[in-house]
Amino acid sequence: MIILYHADAKVVELINADAIEIGKHAHLSIASFIALLSQEFPDEILVWCHLSLKEQLNLSGMEQLFHHKKLLFSYNPFGSFYIDRTIGYIDESPFTNVNSNVTFPTWQMSSWVGGVYLSVFLALKDEISSEKNFDYFLCSVAKLAMPKGLLCYSEPLLLKQQAHTIYPIKRNTFVLFRFVKQHYKTRWVFLLLLNFLLYERKFPVFPMLVSLFYKNRNANTMNLDGIVVQSSRVFSTAETxxxxxxxxxxxxxxxxxxxxxxxxxxxxxxxxxxxxxxxxxxxxxxxxxxxxxxxxxxxxxxxxxxxxxxxxxxxxxxxxxxxxxxxxxxxxxxxxxxxxxxxxxxxxxxxxxxxxxxxxxxxxxxxxxxxxxxxxxxxxxxxxxxxxxxxxxxxxxxxxxxxxxxxxxxxxxxxxxxxxxxxxxxxLKAPVGGFRTKPILQWQNDKIQPKPSPTIMLYKILHTTIEQQLGYKTILFFKYYKLQKIKNPLQYYSNFQKQWKRSVFWATELNKK
CATH class of the missing domain: 3.90.550.10 (Spore Coat Polysaccharide Biosynthesis Protein SpsA; Chain A)
Known part of the structure; x- marks a missing residue:
């Protein structure tokens, strides 16, 4: 296991990698330094940690965490992520809204503390450029590699105890728009701009325009099939x-x-x-x-x-x-x-x-x-x-x-x-069964029918961020327009707002049960 401590965007201490001298590579970013390590020690686990958390690093638990080689862990103990909550305006997935109290699947990686088998970075070395910003690099790796089979987690067990201090990361709209442009379809950049205008009364057009100059990273040939997976976890052999x-x-x-x-x-x-x-x-x-x-x-x-x-x-x-x-x-x-x-x-x-x-x-x-x-x-x-x-x-x-x-x-x-x-x-999607006896729903006689379904709204309220709910609202607004009878845009907008409010009302009522 190789341990890398960093501060001020530079590697400051390296343990169990005597073949690499930090001084000779002081000009390298952390990501570039890790790329160098992956070539020299492809079969080793790399653990990175900010120097300020050195005493809290839970080295004794590392072997148990890395039960196979296609795992990427990190943890932000300070309550905020490098890509901030406004990513929810265009990303509805559960991987965006992280529960930091448990092991949780996410691409929201952190430079504070983390770990990976270096064979993963070796496999990706030609696919993702070595960013100067380590946080951006880690998030990009996770976002692109998760669909290829890399299992990525926020893992509180990387540290011995939870931090009691909060270090909020200042929102960087340029970074946000760049990340969206490089990891989502281009149309989401414009939808993100629209959501900022609708819900925050902001119009960050310059960050949006700058982001258009960045190349999308989804068209990559990333392949992790060469990394063999065999977990060391042992479940009961009975398998009842x-x-x-x-x-x-x-x-x-x-x-x-x-x-x-x-x-x-x-x-x-x-x-x-x-x-x-x-x-x-x-x-x-x-x-x-x-x-x-x-x-x-x-x-x-x-x-x-x-x-x-x-x-x-x-x-x-x-x-x-x-x-x-x-x-x-x-x-x-x-x-x-x-x-x-x-x-x-x-x-x-x-x-x-x-x-x-x-x-x-x-x-x-x-x-x-x-x-x-x-x-x-x-x-x-x-x-x-x-x-x-x-x-x-x-x-x-x-x-x-x-x-x-x-x-x-x-x-x-x-x-x-x-x-x-x-x-x-x-x-088979059998044509019989299911809701054969149509249930009487509490809202079915409402003059204003709720939109979306109150059960969908309840799920959104329980499990998504405010930004994710509002982003969903924008998409639903456009999708529903062609399916309903009101074609006057202003009248449709007014009616849609009323339907949304009724859905929130009934979702709240359902949640009381």
């Missing part, structure tokens, strides 16, 4: 797994799902089915659960209370195994599904994975194991430890956003969600 399936009106599809599970090379420990039918006097449609013999126990619950959130919570209260598979009643998959997924769980040391979930004839977009910005409640496997701290939010019942909300709850416990491109679960 329970499956939970909520279902409503899809008995034939569910039968096929059970048959697929019965063919698994690795059988589930048990399957928990929560069947819903809100019609008074209705009874189960799943006679085959008892009339046929299955190679695993099936716990079957029947309820007149409709709603997937409630059904999944009921099932979660009866889990027993180390791992839990959140499944749907219209999935199809191969006999090796569970075996293949557990191989990847062990390889990456991940307690939460979401499996590729294409519909028929859908074109796959992602081919690397990556940090996933969403969550699938019908195609995810989770270590039970994390499920003891979360549940599906019943305020989001019969709406949209419950999957995303559950994923954010998991992230806020310190669990990351990895997407597995292989194996695949085919999502």
């Amino acid at each position: 797994i329970d499956v939970i399936i909520p279902t409503i009106g899809r008995s034939t599809y569910l039968y096929d799902v059970l048959k697929d599970f019965a063919k698994q090379v690795k059988l589930p420990n048990q399957i928990i089915i929560v069947e819903q039918n809100p019609l008074a006097g209705s009874t189960t449609e799943l006679d085959y659960i008892t009339s046929e013999k299955w190679p695993f126990p099936i716990q079957h619950f029947f309820t007149h209370q409709a709603g997937a959130c409630n059904a999944r919570n009921v099932a979660l209260s009866h889990i027993q195994s180390e791992w839990i598979f959140l499944a749907d009643d219209d999935n199809r998959f191969s006999p090796n599904l569970l075996v293949d997924v557990f191989k990847l769980i062990q390889q990456f040391g991940s307690p939460v994975v979401t499996v590729s979930y294409p519909q028929k004839n859908e074109i796959k977009k992602y081919f690397n194991v990556i940090q996933w910005p969403t969550f699938g409640a019908g195609n995810s496997i989770i270590k039970r430890d994390f499920l003891e701290k979360v549940k599906f939010n019943k305020a989001l019942e019969f709406g949209y956003g419950e999957d995303g909300d559950f994923g954010m709850q998991l992230r806020n416990t310190g669990a990351d969600i990895l997407y597995l491109p292989e194996p695949e679960i085919l999502h």
